[in-house]
Amino acid sequence: MxxxxxxxxxxxxxxxxxxxxxxxxxxxxxxxxxxxxxxxxxxxxxxxxxxxxxxxxxxxxxxxxxxxxxxKFDFNLRLNTDFKVQDRKRRSPGTTKALDGLAEGSFFTTPKRVNEVVHHLANEEKIVVQSSIVSAALKRLVDGKRLKRISSTEKKGMFLYQKRLK
Known part of the structure; x- marks a missing residue:
């Protein structure tokens, strides 16, 4: 728009x-x-x-x-004519699917910071996404016991994400 x-x-x-x-x-x-x-x-x-x-x-x-x-002036304003909001699905950039794939593969074998994940998604997966979205998706993977969250020794309040050993 x-x-x-x-x-x-x-x-x-x-x-x-x-x-x-x-x-x-x-x-x-x-x-x-x-x-x-x-x-x-x-x-x-x-x-x-x-x-x-x-x-x-x-x-x-x-x-x-x-x-x-x-x-009140001439302008061809294109109005919404589809009021079935519940039928619309917001297109996601594929962040969750991409992170699921990374969690299954070897990417998280070594601990990764959120910004490393963001850069990997942008450069390798061609998915540009905010770090807050990545953080939320990583939290879901931690909650699902697929990744573990490790406190960073470099900076207080920063976390690293790594694959859980089975």
């Missing part, structure tokens, strides 16, 4: 500019009436800033419009 979001901000900004120009005002004059800085107004009009509710209210009052009128 980031491309659509950018396009919407640009269309909104153009609408604000049109409303300002309809009054024959410069950005500086709108600044004086709205208490918004010119740089802020410029960022809005150029689609570089997503407005907040306070900004919308300031613009609406200054331009003599109700807030909803600021959103």
């Amino acid at each position: 980031s491309k659509g979001n950018k396009e919407y901000k640009e269309a909104f900004g153009q609408h604000i500019k049109t409303l300002r120009e309809e009054r024959g005002w410069s950005q500086r004059q709108l600044e004086a009436v709205s208490d918004l800085e010119v740089s802020h107004i410029s960022s809005i009009e150029n689609g570089r800033y997503a407005v907040t509710l306070n900004t919308i209210l300031s613009l609406a009052v200054a331009l003599g419009k109700y807030p909803d009128e600021l959103f």
